[in-house]
Amino acid sequence: KAGVTQTPRYLIKTRxxxxxxxxxPISGHRSVxxxxxxxxxxxxxxxxxxxxxxxxxGNFPGRFSGRQFSNSRSEMNVxxxxxxxxxxxxxxxxxxxxxxGYTFGSGTRLTVV
Amino acid sequence: ExxxxxxxxxxxxxxxxxxxxxxxxxxxxxxxYWYRQDPGKSLESLFVLLSNGAVKxxxxxxxxxxxxxxxxxxxxxxxxxxxxATYFCAVNSGGGADGLTFGKGTHLIIQP
Numbered sequence: 001k002a003g004v005t006q007t008p009r010y011l012i013k014t015r016x017x018x019x020x021x022x023x024x025p026i027s028g029h030r031s032v033x034x035x036x037x038x039x040x041x042x043x044x045x046x047x048x049x050x051x052x053x054x055x056x057x058g059n060f061p062g063r064f065s066g067r068q069f070s071n072s073r074s075e076m077n078v079x080x081x082x083x084x085x086x087x088x089x090x091x092x093x094x095x096x097x098x099x100x101g102y103t104f105g106s107g108t109r110l111t112v113v
Numbered sequence: 114e115x116x117x118x119x120x121x122x123x124x125x126x127x128x129x130x131x132x133x134x135x136x137x138x139x140x141x142x143x144x145x146y147w148y149r150q151d152p153g154k155s156l157e158s159l160f161v162l163l164s165n166g167a168v169k170x171x172x173x174x175x176x177x178x179x180x181x182x183x184x185x186x187x188x189x190x191x192x193x194x195x196x197x198a199t200y201f202c203a204v205n206s207g208g209g210a211d212g213l214t215f216g217k218g219t220h221l222i223i224q225p
Binding site: 033035042043044045046047048056058090092100101102103104105106107 | 148201212214
């Protein structure tokens with residue numbers, strides 16, 4: 001059974017640019033959530049999608065956005081990149097029901113220069 | 114606002130010893146998660162705890178949950194070097210819809 005797939009694995013972008021990250025959940029999982037991990041702030045929740053609808057959003061500026069497609073794949077976009085956006089971005093998928101946890105992808109390491 | 118506190122944040126111990134990592138959270142939560150992260154890697158799910166008194170064990174790791182005390186513990190028995198990693202606890206408060214709130218993680222080093 002394939003896991004959660006995130007692409008690309010690594011990205012280097014310049015300040016002011018925008019970036020789009022992709023996440024393909026485990027087959028059958030309809031909930032996808034995104035997290036940012038930095039050494040200073042730790043793991044922080046960005047947003048969660050279920051059936052193409054954003055159900056909740058963390059405390060991040062509007063430059064961070066996302067969407068989910070009908071096949072449950074999700075993308076997140078960061079516009080007007082800042083140096084502080086450099087982080088590991090993790091995507092997780094879950095069934096939500098049945099007491100199962102979230103399965104995380106390998107992450108996208110974004111470096112803003 | 115849901116807050117999750119782990120302690121200790123750093124732990125260096127010798128192989129063969131036992132130790133416990135503590136995870137306190139501030140508001141009612143219906144499920145608690147433990148994850149392991151190796152350097153440069155993603156998060157590996159260890160345990161999902163769903164109810165008061167829940168106890169789960171996998172190898173040398175055992176996790177428990179006390180929802181009344183809002184406390185979970187991760188106990189390591191007879192530690193081995195391969196368990197060196199950062200361990201995170203996380204909770205969500207709203208039936209899975211609110212995303213996970215993570216603790217800062219416990220960086221565990223087990224010396225041979």
